[in-house]
Amino acid sequence: MSEETELKLSLRRQDVRRLLAHPLLRQQKPARQRLVNTYFDTPQLTLMGQRIAVRERRIGRRTLLTVKTAGSTQGGVSRRGEWEGPTRPGEMDFAKLVDDTQLARTLSSLTGQLVPLFRNDFVRLSWELEYAGAHIEVALDRGQITAGHASSLSPDAAQRDILELELELQSGPVEALLDLAQALTQGPDGKAKRGLWLYPSARSKAERGMALFLGQQPVPMKAEPVPLCDRLSRTEAFRTIALACLVQWQAHVAPWLEVEGDAPIDPEFVHQARVALRQLRAGLHLFAPALPARFASHWNARWQHAARALGEARNWDVLATEGWVDWLGPMADDPALQPVLAWIQAQRQQANQRARACLHEPAHALDLLAFSRAVLAWPTAKRPPRSKSLSRWALRRLQHQHRRLLLKTRKASGKGTKSRHALRVALKKQRYAQELLGGLLPKRSRRDTARLVQAQSLLGELNDLSTAQALLADCPLEEAAVVLAKIDARLTSRLQGLRAVERALLKSRAPGA
Secondary structure, three states, X not given: OEEEEEEEEEOOHHHHHHHHOOHHHHOOXXXXXXXXXXXXXXXXXXXXXXXXXXXXXXXXXXXXXXXXXXXXXXXXXXXXXXXXXXXXXXXXXXXXXXXXXXXXXXXXHHHHHOEEEEEEEEEEEEEEEEEOOEEEEEEEEEEEEEEOOOOOOXXXXXXXXXXXXXXXXXXXXXXXXXXXXXXXXXXXXXOHHHOOOOEEEOOOHHHHHHHHHHOOOOOOOOOOOOXXXXXXXXXXXXXXXXXXXXHHHHHHHHHHHHOOOOOOOOHHHHHHHHHHXXXXXXXXXXXXXXXXXXXXXXHHHHHHHHHHHHHHHHHHHHHHHHHHHHHHHHHHHOHHHHHHHHXXXXXXXXXXXXHHHHHOOHXXXXXXXXXXXXXXXXXXXXXXXXXXXXXXXXXXXXXXXXXXXXXXXXXHOOOOHHHHHHHHHHHHHHHHHHHHOHHHOOHHHHHHHHHHHHHHHHHHHHHHHHHHHHHHOOOOOOOHHHHHHHHHHHHHHHHOOHHHHHHHHHHOOOOOO
């Protein structure tokens, strides 16, 4: 068995010519191949359930049989087990190919049930590069994924385009993949401002093909708990948190960037992408004393820039969807107010386009690559002594932040929008920090986190209402006054519960207390 380590990068059609003009690729003539990959599974999708892929690859007159097993993705870099060897079309001798006895036995027992599900047909241009102490294969793939009835793969089946750059590590340090990706992203003239958009993608062609076969659309999902333990050093713990946040970010940004036309995507994608950034920035703030000098301040500013890009889109999403219905009640369907809703939807569409344009900037792709490279390159530290265990350190940091939260609560009491906003920011930092470190905390601290969520819910709605007032202030329609009146009434009503929240926060215990 070999372990495949690769970095997949999405790119745009308009950037292909400039990519091919890059000095690193122009220095040698690329190999050109047409590859036709057909993926197999049982009608019950048994292999998919075990996260195994079986592929028959045709390259000219040669046919290769490939088996891939589930792996892991960190910072866009994927590692997975792989077996590949020559075969004849339709012949699948897994006992000969796979040296894992149990896996070979499982696959052999299913051979008679395997049928084709989808096919990737693409042209590959490939280069062999020596870069940053590593040997790397660079492959530019252009073609189509075709999926239909498992028995036919008919020409009129569903199709999706393939356009991606794949960097596969043959030997050397994994950081070299990210170094090379950064160099290519800066474009043929080496200037980031005029660079290419090469965006790390965790989805393989096989995953895209299976989703197409099943007719599945991407679904927004909440982040899973981050696995932390006392065996980790502080930098290792932050790396685990940071990479988990990047996975969550990319999982919700990628479908948004792939939407055709100007239609807004499901607002939950935007929301969960912003949550991923909030958690990442909370982690930067929490672990700042343990990180390299100026690392936290630099990357907090960079991720704040990305957060702002999504912030405007999220504000219009809230007003146009859940806010319009919740705040207006039965009036939401009033025909007289539909011109206002149409105006809001138009502003929402424009904000969505601006956010997508920002995420399509080469600078954002460079940030993802540079940040991933930085955290992956940190050396593995020795296990810390018990007196300096991660859980003890985490509790001290959370207790320090809790004191700051109480201070913000006292300052916000009875004050206006700005003070409430400062309290909401402090509350979010504390909530996300406690969620990130949840596995290290006593159970009673986890119950306290639930109280923070309740407080943040009220402050979040108050912020949404105040933001909606500001957004509607520019509406030229007279009917907007009716909507503003309903929002003002809702804000006044919800403010009545703020004092109780403030009192509850002032009485809250610090984690571990």
